[in-house]
Amino acid sequence: MTAAVIAPQQPKEHERLRLWIRILRVQRLIEGQLRERLKAEFDTTLPRFDVMAALYRQPEGMLMSDLSRYLLVSNGNVTGIVDRLVTDGHVMRAQRESDRRASIVSLTPSGTAVFRKMAAQHERWIDSYLAGIGEDDARHLANMLKSFRSEWERGA
Amino acid sequence: MTAAVIAPQQPKEHERLRLWIRILRVQRLIEGQLRERLKAEFDTTLPRFDVMAALYRQPEGMLMSDLSRYLLVSNGNVTGIVDRLVTDGHVMRAQRESDRRASIVSLTPSGTAVFRKMAAQHERWIDSYLAGIGEDDARHLANMLKSFRSEWERGA
Numbered sequence: 001m002t003a004a005v006i007a008p009q010q011p012k013e014h015e016r017l018r019l020w021i022r023i024l025r026v027q028r029l030i031e032g033q034l035r036e037r038l039k040a041e042f043d044t045t046l047p048r049f050d051v052m053a054a055l056y057r058q059p060e061g062m063l064m065s066d067l068s069r070y071l072l073v074s075n076g077n078v079t080g081i082v083d084r085l086v087t088d089g090h091v092m093r094a095q096r097e098s099d100r101r102a103s104i105v106s107l108t109p110s111g112t113a114v115f116r117k118m119a120a121q122h123e124r125w126i127d128s129y130l131a132g133i134g135e136d137d138a139r140h141l142a143n144m145l146k147s148f149r150s151e152w153e154r155g156a
Numbered sequence: 157m158t159a160a161v162i163a164p165q166q167p168k169e170h171e172r173l174r175l176w177i178r179i180l181r182v183q184r185l186i187e188g189q190l191r192e193r194l195k196a197e198f199d200t201t202l203p204r205f206d207v208m209a210a211l212y213r214q215p216e217g218m219l220m221s222d223l224s225r226y227l228l229v230s231n232g233n234v235t236g237i238v239d240r241l242v243t244d245g246h247v248m249r250a251q252r253e254s255d256r257r258a259s260i261v262s263l264t265p266s267g268t269a270v271f272r273k274m275a276a277q278h279e280r281w282i283d284s285y286l287a288g289i290g291e292d293d294a295r296h297l298a299n300m301l302k303s304f305r306s307e308w309e310r311g312a
Contacts, residue, residue: 015294016286017279020186022301027183028228030176072184123173130172133300138171141297144289145178 030129037125042118047073049122051081052090052107052115061094061106090114186285193281198274203229205278207237208246208263208271217250217262246270 031046038044054070055062062070068078082105085091090111093103107115130138187202194200210226211218218226224234238261241247246267249259263271286294 015291017282019294019298020282022298023183026301027179126173126176135171138175142175142178145182
């Protein structure tokens with residue numbers, strides 16, 4: 001996207017900017033592929049998959065506000081997705097004992113089973129997209145990006 | 157997003173999936189920050205910035221269809237953004253000699269000047285977000301992601 005600011009005659013500079021552009025590009029390409037495949041194979045969307053993935057990670061359930069924060073999207077967007085997942089029987093809502101206004105959402109048993117199937121396929125797709133990156137490189141790369149994140153979030 | 161499928165007891169597997177999740181996370185966090193800062197400092201949006209960046213890279217101008225393909229978004233979305241950039245005097249349209257139905261868009265001199273200012277600031281932001289990643293690591297990482305992309309695009 002922002003490749004413009006890189007002049008080809010400056011090969012030893014702008015490394016972080018190059019990296020950012022590359023991250024953006026890879027993310028958009030993979031996300032586009034995932035959207036198509038989730039639609040074709042599971043008749044679902046990436047935001048639905050993301051919500052189910054977050055809930056699968058927390059079998060005891062999540063507050064809507066925590067779910068939104070985790071997904072980095074607004075509460076309003078998540079509400080619509082959760083509503084449809086409830087209608088489909090994949091997600092259930094429960095009231096919290098201590099505060100009846102706050103509802104906790106979690107996967108139903110059938111939602112869990114459906115998600116496991118999608119997650120296994122999703123990982124096969126990711127493995128194939130990133131097949132050119134070895135396990136060790138992938139670990140190293142992920143760790144670099146992870147350390148960046150915690151530093152930055154601490155500083156923010 | 158899809159952290160759910162990683163069980164903590166399997167630290168030596170799922171490296172590519174971990175990497176993908178990390179890429180997504182970093183991309184969303186940085187993109188969120190960029191959106192806020194572009195709005196606050198330049199009263200502009202990320203899609204506008206992306207369009208100007210693409211056009212800056214091609215001073216001779218681009219066909220709308222090439223611009224859309226480069227940005228990985230639909231032609232319809234780009235048209236609206238370009239329309240507003242034309243109104244603001246940052247972008248101009250010209251007819252191609254050989255095919256008068258195809259218009260070529262490019263930055264105006266004032267659009268170029270405005271973009272240079274934004275791009276310099278944009279790079280400072282990216283440098284500060286990714287400050288925890290050294291230049292060599294950044295180059296290595298970007299190259300890995302770059303090779304993935306070309307392989308995958310060839311295969312698609």
